[in-house]
Amino acid sequence: MGELSRIWRESDHRYRLVAHECGNCKRIFFPPRDVCPICHRDSIGKMREVELSGKGTISSFTVVHDSPRAFKRQRPYVLALIDLDEGPTITAQIVDTPLDQIEIGKRVHSVFRRIHEDGPGGIIQYGYKFAVDLS
Amino acid sequence: MVTLNDVYIIGAGETKFGELWDKSLRELAVEAGLKAVEDAGVYTKDIDILYGSNTLGAGISYQNDIGSLISDFSGIAADHIPALRVEASTASGAAAIREAYLSIRSGEYNVAMIGGVEKLTDIYGSEILDKTSTLLDSEWEAFFGATPAAVAALTARKYMKDFNVSKEVLARISVNDHENASKNPDAQFRNRISVETALNSLPVAEPLNIMDCSPIGDGAAALLLASEEFVKKNKIDGVRIIASSIAQDFLALHSRESIYRLDSTVIAARKALEKAGIRNDQIGMVELHNSYSIYGLIALEDLGFAEKGKAKDLVEADIKLDGRIPVNPSGGLKAKGNPFGATGVGQAVEAYLQFKNRAGERQIKGLEYAMLHNMGGSGSTSIVHILGGA
Numbered sequence: 001m002g003e004l005s006r007i008w009r010e011s012d013h014r015y016r017l018v019a020h021e022c023g024n025c026k027r028i029f030f031p032p033r034d035v036c037p038i039c040h041r042d043s044i045g046k047m048r049e050v051e052l053s054g055k056g057t058i059s060s061f062t063v064v065h066d067s068p069r070a071f072k073r074q075r076p077y078v079l080a081l082i083d084l085d086e087g088p089t090i091t092a093q094i095v096d097t098p099l100d101q102i103e104i105g106k107r108v109h110s111v112f113r114r115i116h117e118d119g120p121g122g123i124i125q126y127g128y129k130f131a132v133d134l135s
Numbered sequence: 136m137v138t139l140n141d142v143y144i145i146g147a148g149e150t151k152f153g154e155l156w157d158k159s160l161r162e163l164a165v166e167a168g169l170k171a172v173e174d175a176g177v178y179t180k181d182i183d184i185l186y187g188s189n190t191l192g193a194g195i196s197y198q199n200d201i202g203s204l205i206s207d208f209s210g211i212a213a214d215h216i217p218a219l220r221v222e223a224s225t226a227s228g229a230a231a232i233r234e235a236y237l238s239i240r241s242g243e244y245n246v247a248m249i250g251g252v253e254k255l256t257d258i259y260g261s262e263i264l265d266k267t268s269t270l271l272d273s274e275w276e277a278f279f280g281a282t283p284a285a286v287a288a289l290t291a292r293k294y295m296k297d298f299n300v301s302k303e304v305l306a307r308i309s310v311n312d313h314e315n316a317s318k319n320p321d322a323q324f325r326n327r328i329s330v331e332t333a334l335n336s337l338p339v340a341e342p343l344n345i346m347d348c349s350p351i352g353d354g355a356a357a358l359l360l361a362s363e364e365f366v367k368k369n370k371i372d373g374v375r376i377i378a379s380s381i382a383q384d385f386l387a388l389h390s391r392e393s394i395y396r397l398d399s400t401v402i403a404a405r406k407a408l409e410k411a412g413i414r415n416d417q418i419g420m421v422e423l424h425n426s427y428s429i430y431g432l433i434a435l436e437d438l439g440f441a442e443k444g445k446a447k448d449l450v451e452a453d454i455k456l457d458g459r460i461p462v463n464p465s466g467g468l469k470a471k472g473n474p475f476g477a478t479g480v481g482q483a484v485e486a487y488l489q490f491k492n493r494a495g496e497r498q499i500k501g502l503e504y505a506m507l508h509n510m511g512g513s514g515s516t517s518i519v520h521i522l523g524g525a
Contacts, residue, residue, distance in 0.1 A: 010274060031275045037385075060394065062288035063341040064280060068264040071280045079285050079340075081293075081389055089389040091276045091286075104296055115279060127279070 007125055014127035017052040017110060019088060028052070030088040054110030054128070056084040061094060061102055070116040078102055082130055097132040107133040141363040142239045143373025144522070145246075146175020147487040149480075152354035152472030153323040154256045160189075160196045161208045164252040167355035167477070168209050171248070175359040176371070179211050182359075183244035185218040188231035188251040189476035194266045196254050205250045224270050224511030225426060227251065228356070228479025229518035233379045235360050236520075245365045251480030252355040263351055270512045272387035284348055286388050286513045287427035288340035294395040294429060295342065298444035302342055306333035307450035308431040308462075309346050309469045315456060316466025318496035321481075323352045323472035346469075347428040354474035356481040374490040377504075378410035378521040386515045397430070399517035400437040400508065407519040408439070411504070415439040418521075419502040420461045420489060422482035424510035425468050434508055435462070438519070456497060464489060464497045479509030479518065486522050 012018040013032055021028045022036035023046030029036070030052060036043035061080035064071075071077065078094040080102075094102055095113060108130040117124040148170025150163050158166070164187065187205045192198045199220075206218035223230035228251040235247035255263060268277040271286060294300060310330055316322035333346035366373050382402035385391050392398060408415060421438065425431030435446040440460055454462035465471045465485035468478060486505040488494045504523040510516065 031272075060289040060293040062285050062292060062343075063338070064282065064285045064288075065337070065341070066264065066284060066339045067261060067280065067282060068268050068277070069261050070265075072261060074280070077280060079280055079289070081289050081394065091281050091289075091387065091389045092279050104293065125278075129279075 004123065007123065015112065017054055017128060018049050019052050019086070020047045021050045022046060023048055028086045028088055030084065030090055052084055052086050056082040056108055056130070058094070058102065058104055058106045058108055059083045059089060060104060063099070070118065080130065082108055093129040095129045095131055101132050109133055139240050140242055142236050142376045143361055143363065143366050143371070144358055144376065144483065144487050145361045145366060145371050145373040146171045146177065146359035147357070147484040148174055149321055149356035149477070149484045150354050151321050152474055152477070152481070153352050155353040156256060158353065160192060160198060160252060160254040161204055163254065163353060163355035164205045164250050165208050167252070167357040168205065168248065168250045171357035171359050177246060177359055179214055181246045182211065182216055182248050183246050184235070184238055185216055185248045185250065186231040186235045187218065187220045188222070188227040188249065188480060189220055190222060190225060190227050190253060190270070191255065191266050191475060194269060195257050201252070205252070223516045225473070225475045226479060226509045226511035226516045226518050227476045228481070229507065229509030229520065230381070230479070230516070232358065232480065232483055232520060233381060233518055236376055236379045239360055239362045245362045247360045249358045249360065249480055250355065251357070251477040253474035253476040254353050255351045255474060256353050276387050276389070282340065283512065284343055284427060285340040287429050288343045289388060290395050290433070290513070291342055291427070291429035294433065298447070300447050302334055303330055304447040304450055305347055305428040305432060306330045308425055308428040309333050311450070311454050312425065312463050312467035312469035312471070315464050315497055316470030319466045319471055322466040322470055323350055324470045343427060343429070349426045349468040349473035352472040352474050354472055354477045354481070356477045356484050358480060358483055358487070374487050374522055375524055376520055376522055377524050378407040380404070380406035380410065381516065381518045382406070383516055384514055386512070388513050391514070395433055396443065397433060397437045397510070397514040397517060399514055400434055400510065400519070403517040403519040404438045404508070407506070407521050411521040413504055413521070418460065418504050418506045420464055420486070420499050421506040421508065422463055422465060422467070422485055423508040425463065426473055426510070428469070430510065431462070431467070434510070438506065438508055456499065461499055464494065464499060479507070482507045482509060483520065483522070490523060
């Protein structure tokens, strides 16, 4: 699922949730973008890195039963859309949470986890997943 | 003032859709292409350009340059007719139709051939999901375990909650497809299914079951388009393409303004109706892109047949063959099948057969206008064609 350079160059974003903020309109984008889709050319050269808090809210989720090969051992797993507090919505798994605790509107926080590995002996890839906040 | 040429479909052909293990990518393309050429009555010398459409040929059949492949094995390589492959995810078919349409409409060409083809069954088990997930944002969706079905399920769960829509409503989109496909000899699945069967089928990505998902299958579909000049000169009774529109949206679902409004579809449909100069209620059939049942439901809204959240009111009666707005008379993506590159071309084949009164048991009577909706992935591209009129 990827050569080393492809994984390495995204590691800040996937390990520490480093996003891009538009210097013009101050909107925050994750995944990072080199141009703001609102300000267009006015944002050129003005996108700067900001680290997100990893806190957010579940806006939707699914339990995935049928998966690509790299995720076979994790089945079934929960994939969600998370509305992050800083604005962006991202796609990520929800872990460490009983299924009956996962609902639209629940608060979540990011955790650092193994995402998948490229087969036996392959590269192990890491990044963010999310867990529901304990109340 | 530049005069634009009117464009007509003058011939159509398709293979059966399904698990066609004994046929290769190129054989499928050639089979559909030859049927279309015979149907149109044209000769090699008449064809000015060929547009092939295909989505995953490089990933599954290890084949690129599919324009040349189709041209070569259709026996027209020595005639040096230009041949290109058009790719726009699962909207590749309609994208090829649109490119062919523009090439004639502009006056550059008189006759264009379109060959849409997909070979998905040459890999086994969950490897197919490695390939279909490349249609998502590979770094920010698929990397984290998203699949096309999972992304559709994210839309489905939120939509169902916000508009109080049951799984039964989704199931009825698939039940309607199977009912219509039972009348289509080219369909992958010709069995009727009940709402109960759909609801009790295996979960794929909850809340979506296998009966909410279009199947993996192979197939090809082909069309011949011609200018008004060619049609008149050769006294051909073609079916006119009165509008062709395309619009884009963010690649990943998580970047879009709404997760259950397909903005690319809203815009493409609105532009198409404007260009055609007709109202939505004049449309007599729609072939829509229900790769997943939820997309069929929300496409009904985004194409303008219902308000947001209200498509559930249409699924029991209106969408049937004899209903107010027949949906997917062909059997749609769920039951006729969804061989990506062929899907959008196959939708036009169906409309052509309907206009020519050649649709057999599923014939819609008195058809004036047909709308075709082909979508890339989870809505990154939408292409709408309107056919018909005098």
